[in-house]
Amino acid sequence: MELTPIAQKFIVHWGEMGEKWGINRTVAQIHGLLYLSPEPLNAEEISDTLSVARSTVSVGLHELESWGIIRVVHTLGDRTDRFEIKGDVYEMFRFIVEYRKRREVDPTLGMLREAMVELEAGGDPHTREKIGEMLALFETSDSLYRQIQKVSTQTIVRIAKMGDIVSKILKFFPE
């Protein structure tokens, strides 16, 4: 499949950007390609378009599936697995955040909590204070995240798109 120059630019940039955030470049590119594609693609089309090995595409697709942001589609008269992006950009964003939080933030939260338990049963006061502060940051963020998680995408978008939303909120919480 041929890509327009703009599509190419987007996909390449997406790959580089992903890399900086600890995401495999090829995986990010596959994601970018699927995102732009008007219809579901199969592994071979992706492989051809991005010039990467079929096997690499296979692995990448599974990775994206495990994040929950793409799905398999089957169409009549086509034996190949075709893939498409699930939901809109906002949902996608939420899925990615959720996935990374669960795999990377939650374990840290666990570690900090354990450390805190041990430190409270006698440990260096300075360490206790520092770990305590960090734990507080993580707990607060976690709690905020959980609350926001419950709100529908629709509601979030609606509110986020109102101009000057933060100052409006601040008015409700005076000094």
Added chain:
Amino acid sequence: MELTPIAQKFIVHWGEMGEKWGINRTVAQIHGLLYLSPEPLNAEEISDTLSVARSTVSVGLHELESWGIIRVVHTLGDRTDRFEIKGDVYEMFRFIVEYRKRREVDPTLGMLREAMVELEAGGDPHTREKIGEMLALFETSDSLYRQIQKVSTQTIVRIAKMGDIVSKILKFFPE
């Protein structure tokens, strides 16, 4: 310098966690060590404690300085550069977010804006729609971020620590 088992665990975990977010493990470890340290450390102490080459520490410290989260301290009768964490965990968090946003999100925003300009001057409608949606997500996030950025850490912490904050906010924005 000797580390307690808890400090070790924290620093090691911090390093691994950093790696997953595209941060050099050693840099993250240096950061973790400085975070726990009751007083400023010089490069050699860090090098010894973490068992990494002196030069690697030097580079790592500069990296952390460029993020704006550590500072150099000089004390009388000591010719070495000593380093310490700047501000509390919340400020640290803000600095890191700011740094990464500027270097990694802003360029993407730029790319999307450019792409959108080109697409509006005639381009595939589907691509235009998809890039448009992604751009909207980035613009909304960017705008939200800029608004929050202006609010003092103090205020954010105060509000964040109130229980159930999100549902309180939602009450002000009925359907």
Added chain:
DNA sequence: CCGTGATTTCGATCTTTACCGAAAGAACCG
């Protein structure tokens, strides 16, 4: 302006990670 100690630079390794492609494995058809 020399000497000492601290710091940084930089090329050479070492380690990790990504990627390929051949072969094995599934799913499906007749």
Added chain:
DNA sequence: CGGTTCTTTCGGTAAAGATCGAAATCACGG
């Protein structure tokens, strides 16, 4: 059941990234 087509696994290789340590540079006191 073979045969066909699609998918996955996996060992080897290549590329990228991290780390080291020697040498260059810098900073400052005497």
